[in-house]
Amino acid sequence: MSLTDQLAPEKMPGAGAVDADEARRQARMRRERIARWVLPAVMLLATLWLWDRIVVWNEIPHYILPGPDRVWASLTGDWDILFDAALLTGRITLMALALAVIGGAGLAILFNQSKMVELSLYPYAVILQVTPVVSIAPLIFIYVESKTAGMLLCAWIVAFFPVLSSTTLGLNSVDHNLRDLFRIYGASRWQKLWMLQLPSALPYFLGGLKIAGGLSLIGAVVAELVAGTGGVGAGLAARIQEAGYRLNIARMFAALSMIAAMGVFIFAALSLLSHLLLRKWHESALKREN
Amino acid sequence: MPLVPLSERPPVMELAGINKTFAGGVVALDEMSLAVNAGDFISLLGPSGCGKSTALRIMAGLTQPTAGKIDWPSGQKAGDLGVVFQEPTLMPWATVADNVFLPFRLRGKTYNSVKDEVLEALRLVGLEKFQKSYPRELSGGMKMRVSIARAMVTSPRLILMDEPFAALDEITRFKLNNDLLALKEKIGCTVVFVTHSVFESVFLSDRIVVMAARPGRVVREVTVDAPYPRTEEFRTSADYAAHCRAASDALHSAMEAA
Ligand SMILES: Nc1ncnc2c1ncn2[C@@H]1O[C@H](COP(=O)(O)OP(=O)(O)OP(=O)(O)O)[C@@H](O)[C@H]1O
Ligand SMILES: [Mg+2]
Numbered sequence: 352m353s354l355t356d357q358l359a360p361e362k363m364p365g366a367g368a369v370d371a372d373e374a375r376r377q378a379r380m381r382r383e384r385i386a387r388w389v390l391p392a393v394m395l396l397a398t399l400w401l402w403d404r405i406v407v408w409n410e411i412p413h414y415i416l417p418g419p420d421r422v423w424a425s426l427t428g429d430w431d432i433l434f435d436a437a438l439l440t441g442r443i444t445l446m447a448l449a450l451a452v453i454g455g456a457g458l459a460i461l462f463n464q465s466k467m468v469e470l471s472l473y474p475y476a477v478i479l480q481v482t483p484v485v486s487i488a489p490l491i492f493i494y495v496e497s498k499t500a501g502m503l504l505c506a507w508i509v510a511f512f513p514v515l516s517s518t519t520l521g522l523n524s525v526d527h528n529l530r531d532l533f534r535i536y537g538a539s540r541w542q543k544l545w546m547l548q549l550p551s552a553l554p555y556f557l558g559g560l561k562i563a564g565g566l567s568l569i570g571a572v573v574a575e576l577v578a579g580t581g582g583v584g585a586g587l588a589a590r591i592q593e594a595g596y597r598l599n600i601a602r603m604f605a606a607l608s609m610i611a612a613m614g615v616f617i618f619a620a621l622s623l624l625s626h627l628l629l630r631k632w633h634e635s636a637l638k639r640e641n
Numbered sequence: 642m643p644l645v646p647l648s649e650r651p652p653v654m655e656l657a658g659i660n661k662t663f664a665g666g667v668v669a670l671d672e673m674s675l676a677v678n679a680g681d682f683i684s685l686l687g688p689s690g691c692g693k694s695t696a697l698r699i700m701a702g703l704t705q706p707t708a709g710k711i712d713w714p715s716g717q718k719a720g721d722l723g724v725v726f727q728e729p730t731l732m733p734w735a736t737v738a739d740n741v742f743l744p745f746r747l748r749g750k751t752y753n754s755v756k757d758e759v760l761e762a763l764r765l766v767g768l769e770k771f772q773k774s775y776p777r778e779l780s781g782g783m784k785m786r787v788s789i790a791r792a793m794v795t796s797p798r799l800i801l802m803d804e805p806f807a808a809l810d811e812i813t814r815f816k817l818n819n820d821l822l823a824l825k826e827k828i829g830c831t832v833v834f835v836t837h838s839v840f841e842s843v844f845l846s847d848r849i850v851v852m853a854a855r856p857g858r859v860v861r862e863v864t865v866d867a868p869y870p871r872t873e874e875f876r877t878s879a880d881y882a883a884h885c886r887a888a889s890d891a892l893h894s895a896m897e898a899a
Binding site: 526528529531532533534535536537538542546547550553631632633634637 | 698701702703722724726728730732733734735743744746747748775776777
């Protein structure tokens, strides 16, 4: 009646028993692991070198295209200014992302629970999404007193929709047999939401979150460009604009590289979060043996 | 559980004149009447599309019949039952133990208050060592065992199973057949079991309800009077072969009549 003997872990073959095929595969995997980091680094160095050579060979003036050395000098020399700017942009981005999560997931749950609310609000969520934020932003800054609030609103408008649509999809993608099972056991609406729909929606939500992370940065940058410099202090995008007026191209590149780094950081952090939450059970986090 | 003769078992569920017509005019079930008695192991046997799943869904209260009524003479509420689907239907984000705990959790029990029952159910299906595993770490047969443990953990009086072993290989299926009979014996429940395998239905059940399609209906009932417990020896006995022939004949005449 018991399966125990059948389930007993098989004796591991001795280390010497690894055959040639297996050894080859492991060697290939090792090579790939190293190449994953080495190749992009080599690519970066080569690009920087080529960039430098082009500037030197063609004697391009630095107010047209500065070499990487000048960009690096600006990055270190203007670090205080740039770092403050990055903090501001980063803060707006993260706050907008947090609001996008609350707003997007909250709306998705609300829509899921009430068809009437969904029918009345969904079209407007779509309209908000398809209207380019650059064209709404100037209006926002007319009506919203606080610059911070205005920027947050801009970034939120861009970022919330992927969370909303992917979470909605997730809430509706519950395995129909599980749904029946919950019905048979007389689960309440709340139990169904909490124990069935939300866990089912989690992978979808996390997918939307990754997109929203990038979009909230875009939203924050666009908002800064529209809001212009001055006022409470300037973010990275405002610094780029300002440096552009002064033909300080090196600083433009320096600020740009910081924005890019910020985007990469957000993506990496959200990917890690997603991995940690799903690694135990979701197919996407399943490590295949071969 | 002492073996009560078929004729002396009290009814637990009675279907009377059930009809189910889907939108579009498909008659999935026509005039289906069936009395399920306490301790029965009933197989619904029939070709694809004859309404077996539909009948089971009606018993589970998941679908309302178009006509006819369903009675629970023993006063048992329709909610007090266990169900096993063709797929294991486990929550991938929950451990094996949490999956088996689900029926209790939905009734507001805490894990600690029913821990013994959960572990006992897992022990009965031979998976107590896997309580902390996640479904994706289990084989198909093991997942099905978890599903069975979940259906039985609350000791329901009626368990409905819809082709639970259809996707498994024959060796695993035979093993699970044996285990299922042992489990049924142990908790003394009633089982309604959907299958399209004549051999499986004869091995498991004492009543085989043969159905035909278009429209789905009950055409005959075959009684398998071989005593329980049924072992591997029963599978190779002349008695088993004779019953398989009888069931098979009933099925064929049902399909010719259709
Ligand atoms: N939701 C539905 N809407 C419309 N028709 C349906 C629905 N469910 C089932 N049917 C129809 O009812 C008939 C019986 O279906 P059912 O699933 O009960 O068959 P079954 O005996 O379980 O078949 P199988 O052995 O293939 O599982 C089929 O003709 C099917 O097309
Ligand atoms: Mg079916």
